[in-house]
Every structure is written in structure tokens, then in C-alpha cells.
Amino acid sequence: xxxxxxxxxxxxxxxxxxxxxxxxxxxxxxxxxxxxxxxxxxxxxxxxxxxxxxxxxxxxxxxxxxxxxxxxxxxxxxxxxxxxxxxxxxxxxxxxxxxxxxxxxxxxxxxxxxxxxxxxxxxxxxxxxxxxxxxxxxxxxxxxxxxxxxxxxxxxxxxxxxxxxxxxxxxxxxxx
Amino acid sequence: xxxxxxxxxxxxxxxxxxxxxxxxxxxxxxxxxxxxxxxxxxxxxxxxxxxxxxxxxxxxxxxxxxxxxxxxxxxxxxxxxxxxxxxxxxxxxxxxxxxxxxxxxxxxxxxxxxxxxxxxxxxxxxxxxxxxxxxxxxxxxxxxxxxxxxxxxxxxxxxxxxxxxxxxxxxxxxxx
Numbered sequence: 001x002x003x004x005x006x007x008x009x010x011x012x013x014x015x016x017x018x019x020x021x022x023x024x025x026x027x028x029x030x031x032x033x034x035x036x037x038x039x040x041x042x043x044x045x046x047x048x049x050x051x052x053x054x055x056x057x058x059x060x061x062x063x064x065x066x067x068x069x070x071x072x073x074x075x076x077x078x079x080x081x082x083x084x085x086x087x088x089x090x091x092x093x094x095x096x097x098x099x100x101x102x103x104x105x106x107x108x109x110x111x112x113x114x115x116x117x118x119x120x121x122x123x124x125x126x127x128x129x130x131x132x133x134x135x136x137x138x139x140x141x142x143x144x145x146x147x148x149x150x151x152x153x154x155x156x157x158x159x160x161x162x163x164x165x166x167x168x169x170x171x172x173x174x175x176x
Numbered sequence: 177x178x179x180x181x182x183x184x185x186x187x188x189x190x191x192x193x194x195x196x197x198x199x200x201x202x203x204x205x206x207x208x209x210x211x212x213x214x215x216x217x218x219x220x221x222x223x224x225x226x227x228x229x230x231x232x233x234x235x236x237x238x239x240x241x242x243x244x245x246x247x248x249x250x251x252x253x254x255x256x257x258x259x260x261x262x263x264x265x266x267x268x269x270x271x272x273x274x275x276x277x278x279x280x281x282x283x284x285x286x287x288x289x290x291x292x293x294x295x296x297x298x299x300x301x302x303x304x305x306x307x308x309x310x311x312x313x314x315x316x317x318x319x320x321x322x323x324x325x326x327x328x329x330x331x332x333x334x335x336x337x338x339x340x341x342x343x344x345x346x347x348x349x350x351x352x
Contacts, residue, residue: 136337136341137337139331139334139337140338143335143337144341144342146327148323150323150326150327151319151323151326158315158316158319159319161312161315161316161319162317162319165317165345165346166345167345169340170341173344
């Protein structure tokens with residue numbers, strides 16, 4: 001719920017708004033999350049966890065290629081929400097720098113890293129199935145995923161056409 | 177000169193620093209650029225203009241494919257500097273909102289658009305030469321360029337490997 005508010009409204013959503021939409025009192029929200037940064041961090045972690053769970057289901061898919069490309073597309077499509085929450089969190093952390101948690105200690109960083117591991121496993125599955133060329137590795141594939149995610153605010157049709165080019169680039173080499 | 181300072185130091189570079197490196201008095205800088213935002217905008221426009229000039233030279237290249245991919249790679253490599261200047265400009269504009277110039281009136285926007293046109297011409301040349309598949313158009317190619325540019329702070333080797341995947345995706349379809 002908080003996820004929907006912050007995802008849509010970004011930094012502009014107030015804790016009061018979150019409480020109203022969740023149907024609880026503001027006091028309840030503040031008891032669990034004393035600062036806006038803590039609330040936002042919990043929202044972001046929850047989002048990464050959900051995406052990881054969704055992606056994990058695909059580890060057992062019959063078509064490993066479709067599973068990998070499907071998760072890639074899903075993560076790019078979800079990116080504007082994550083970026084909005086992440087930006088709001090960054091702003092909230094700036095406002096109360098004493099409580100800033102950055103780097104590897106950060107729960108959101110850990111949750112994001114768990115998602116990355118699942119993407120790595122999906123990539124290996126797709127490579128073993130011959131759906132993705134076997135000379136690519138996770139760092140560059142994840143760099144492409146991040147790159148496409150950051151440009152994901154663009155026109156959906158253009159995004160899809162750009163993704164198609166990337167997916168073609170990831171497909172096994174075809175001899176001329 | 178200002179370009180080097182702001183490109184490297186981002187928002188942290190002071191007008192005094194720019195003046196010192198340019199070997200002129202601060203008064204001279206302020207006479208030409210009364211606000212930091214104006215100075216930064218001029219720096220950004222100049223950078224876009226230079227990149228456009230460099231790219232334009234490639235319009236007459238014998239190998240249109242190498243010209244297109246070379247300019248693509250060059251623009252991605254240059255991106256961290258442009259992003260640093262752009263971020264500093266955004267911050268400076270926020271500090272003096274009365275003088276903010278945004279959207280199509282903005283000189284930096286126009287300069288960026290001129291660069292985009294040259295990339296479009298290089299793309300057409302490369303497609304006519306058979307070096308880039310002819311079913312792609314400038315919007316998705318530019319979306320990829322922007323996407324790769326935003327991820328350009330990453331490890332240079334990973335960036336190169338990610339670029340290779342994109343370039344393979346842009347190459348003409350090879351039949352299986």
C-alpha cells in the first residue's frame with residue numbers, strides 16, 4: 001500500500017497519506033517506522049523481495065529462455081516505481097543524515113543483491129538451454145538491465161523496440 | 177576550461193575555481209555569466225556543440241558502420257562529464273528558480289537536439305551501408321544511447337562488454 005503511494009507519488013507522498021490509504025492511524029505508522037526514511041526503506045525492501053519471489057518462480061520454468069527474457073522485461077517495466085521510491089528514500093536520508101544507512105549494511109542493498117543472484121541463476125539456465133549466448137556474463141547483463149531500467153520512463157513502444165535490440169544482442173550468435 | 181572543472185568536480189566546483197583555472201579574474205567570469213547556472217549552461221552547450229562537430233566529421237567517413245558505432249561509443253564514454261555538468265546545472269537552476277530555463281527554450285536542449293540529428297544521419301548512413309539492420313529507427317537507438325550513457329559510470333570493461341551486446345543487437349539479422 002505504502003508501496004503504491006510512494007511508487008506513484010515519489011518524494012511527495014506524506015506519511016499521513018500512507019496511513020490514510022492503509023486505513024490505519026498515523027500513530028500506528030510512526031510506531032513501526034519512526035522516520036520517513038525507515039518507512040521508505042521497508043517499502044523498497046518489500047518491493048525487491050516480491051520481485052525476487054516472482055523471479056524465483058521462473059527458475060523452474062520449462063522454457064528457460066522465455067523465463068529469463070520475461071523477468072528482464074518485467075524488471076525494466078517495474079523500474080520507474082523502484083526509482084521513485086529510491087529517490088524519495090535518498091531525499092529522506094539526506095534530511096536526517098545521522099540515520100543514513102548506505103552501502104552494504106543497507107537492507108535495500110541486500111534485498112537488491114538477492115534479486116541479482118536470482119537473475120544470475122535465470123541467465124545460466126537460459127545459457128544452458130541455448131537461448132542466450134554463452135560468452136556473456138552477469139556483470140554486463142545486469143549493466144544492461146540497469147541501463148534499460150533507468151531509461152524506462154520513456155515511451156513504452158520505444159522501450160519495447162529498444163529491448164528487442166538488446167535481446168537480439170543477447171541471443172546466440174548466428175553465422176553469416 | 178570551465179568544462180574540465182565542472183566535468184570533473186560536478187556541482188562542487190565554484191565560480192572562483194573556474195576563474196582561477198581560466199587565468200582570469202572572478203569579475204570577468206561574472207561579467208559574462210552573472211549566475212552559476214548561466215556559466216554551467218554555456219559549458220554544457222559548448223560540450224554538445226563540440227561532440228556534434230566531432231560526430232559531423234564522421235558523416236563523410238568511408239566506413240559508415242565504423243563511423244556510427246564509433247560515435248555511439250564516444251558519446252557513451254563522454255556521458256559522465258555531461259551528466260555531472262547537467263546535474264550541477266539542475267542544482268544551480270533550483271537555487272535561482274526565477275531564472276530557470278527549461279524545455280524547448282533551453283539552449284542546452286537545442287544543442288543536444290542538434291547532436292541527436294547528426295546521430296540520426298550517421299544511423300541512416302550505416303543502414304544504407306548494411307552495417308546496421310534497417311528495421312530500427314532513431315528513437316529506440318537514441319533510447320539505447322541514453323540508457324548506456326546513464327550506466328556509463330560503471331567499470332569500463334563491463335561497459336565495453338555491454339556495448340558489444342547492444343552493437344550485436346543492432347547488426348543486421350543473421351539467418352540461422
